[in-house]
Amino acid sequence: MSKLLSGRATPEPGHDVGRGIPSEPAPKLLGRPQTGPARWVLAASVFAAVMGTSLSLRGLVVDFSWFPPATLVVACTLLFPALLRRRLPLSPFAPVGALLGWLLGLTLVFFPGTALLGFVPTPATVGAALELASRASTLIMTNNAPVPSAPAIFFLICAGLGFAALLIDTIAITVAMPAASALGLVLIMLPAALTTKAGVGTVGFMAAGAGYLLVLGCCNWYAPEGKIRSASMVQPTGILSRAMALGAAVVLLTALLPAAIPGFTQGSFPQGSRLNGPSGVSELDPMISLGANLRQQSNEVALTYLSNSTSAHYMRLSTLEDFTGKIWQPASFDNSLDPGLGQLSPAPAAGASVPSLDTLTVISTPNLASEWLPAPLSVTDVSGLDGSWLWDPERQTIRSSTSSTAGQQYTVRSKMPRLSRAVLSTASAASGAELDPVFSALPANVPPIVGTTAREVAGDQQSPYAQAVALQDYLRSGAFTYSLDTPVQDGYDGSGMDVLAKFLDVKSGYCIHFSAAMAVMARELGIPSRIAVGYAPGASTSARAELDGQTLNGFQATGRDAHAWPELYFQGLGWVPFEPTPARGSVPDYTQDDTAAAPQASAEPTVAASATPTSTPSATATAAAVAAGGASSTTNRWPLVSGVSAALLLLLATPALARMVVRRRRLGQVRGSPRWGSGLGGSGLADTGLAGTADALVAWRELVATAVDYGYDYDPALTPARHAEKISRMLGRSDPGGLALVLSSYEQAAYGKAESGKNSNGAPGNDELADALETLLARLKTTATPWQRFRATFLPPSFLTRP
Incomplete structure (x- = not known):
């Protein structure tokens, strides 16, 4: 020594004494090399990692019905490579076995009727799979998360998880690169991170981190350098303990930091923002299916406002008037429009002979992010906005290509004609030169059921107003039911003439279907129409404020108030809202009786101020009014500082501990x-x-x-x-x-x-x-x-x- x-x-x-080059002799290993237990442990680790990470998908679908079939598909995918690894010469073919298990698992779960023995794919199975994949693609394109529970969505999730299992098994075990297997787990988490407000979530991320550590540890123990060995040959290397300590610290920090650091929940690209808009705010995008937004939105307050009315407003964001395309969407905005929002003149507007109602509304949008500005119908003036906004007088909408409604506080003045059955009964439809033809145009492929139904419902009614009321009453009758799920299940969700025909046949849908049906049938009868997208009248609040000698009453609209309704044009009166959707909004008074009445909750405020305010509210008054309407208070920053400090200390102390x-x-x-x-x-x-x-x-x-x-x-x-x-x-x-x-x-x-x-x-x-x-x-x-x-x-x- x-x-x-x-x-x-x-x-x-x-x-090797002869060579004189020392080499480290391997420690003695006891036991006969057998792959039996090792291959099953490896397969189980990959299975646990994949299914654990799949918990991050909880916000993509409305429920967890996809989990049991996904478990079976992933198990089948990992079963076959584990069987092949029983014999070492067959181990290189494990990826082929995983692919075979993946296909058999999907066939067994989704297409047993087209397969031999219920699990062997046939050409008919391929056709059925392509059809289901196409249906899933349609659902994804027309819905925001969470998407409805449907077999097509289940198929997509199961196929994705099975493929991820195949990828992880191949990279970690066959290719002997367990660290790179994180790619498969990232692919599982990516959809939730990009398409849901909550993102991956703490549970999903921690499960993914634990699964990744499990795969690393098992591969290091049982398959170093890709060579599977038995448990009797396993030696501690020290890597697992270090990896678990480091990984646990990283997972813990990642779970804590998003709650403490603003950058994870605010800013331009927070987790789960879908790359458009701040996290934690409601978003109503008129460019996509409104049903997706209704399924996504919650009871979170989207906007609050104070008005000199005693009734809540319909808050408009955008309009749909071009019904010629397969997908209906707002017209492109002309950036050459006048950016000034003062002294607006809604055109075409009500005639001078019709009495009008002047309304003052102070709006706050702390939890709404949109390029479209919510406002009542017939706006005449907007003040207090931040950013550059454009007014479209023809559609009466306000939009910005550079700004957002998030955190805005502004004042809107509007002028609405005092509507009644008597006034409307004498009104006629617009002349051809009075309006843009887009408000009356119909495509050549309008299904016959639309025109037939419109004429049958109108019957012998002569005036445009009577025909409009008949259409509204028909759609609100007991023949139709309100449902967010039926259009998805029966394959007619979204917009377009084919969707409208299916709706009139099935007689079940939600606001976009009811409003589209009334708007198109009105055009069949010669009445110009459009669809307004925004918020139905919300609920009143206890907030009150005084402004320019007037009492302002508080209201709020939540995500569940997202709505669409038709507006029909009458000569001399302008655009008039209707409410054909049952169980949503409220039927306008001017469609129910002969009593002349001021506008009401379903159209515009019922109580007018004694006089139109003569001056713009001061900044102080507006701020006070919005605060009374429920603006958010300043957040205490001490919890933030404490949380960040504790997280940093924990990170620094991890190696030492x-x-x-x-x-x-x-x-x-x-x-x-x-x-x-x-x-x-x-x-x-x-x-x-x-x-x-x-x-x-x-x-x-x-x-x-x-x-x-x-x-x-x-x-x-x-x-x-x-x-x-x-x-x-x-x-x-x-x-x-x-x-x-x-x-x-x-x-x-x-x-x-x-x-x-x-x-x-x-x-x-x-x-x-x-x-x-x-x-x-x-x-x-x-x-x-x-x-x-x-x-x-x-x-x-x-x-x-x-x-």
């Missing part, structure tokens, strides 16, 4: 204390007080790791004797006590043959070995520089490297 420490290396078992735990566990094992996780077992000496094989190996590993922490440059090509020489020079002594004992114990455990009950050359006692190790560790610390001691304590290099 003294020769070893003096630099004269002697051959050790496993050395993990290294301390590992050191104490190793020292306890060497001294003979109860231990866990060694995976090696002892040599039968635990009860005698003698150091066992595992104890000696752990002692050597801790000595080298501590030396690395204090600056030792570890070279895996050197023999233990050469390492001992270099560590001896670090200690500054020619014959340091205890080093020879630790080295000889390691060499004996790694290369020697153990007899029953004790080592052939005599094993040191646990206390003796532990005392020697602790002495060496203490001497390494005392001989180190202050910087080396600081680094060894707080940034130990052995935490990330395996000596």
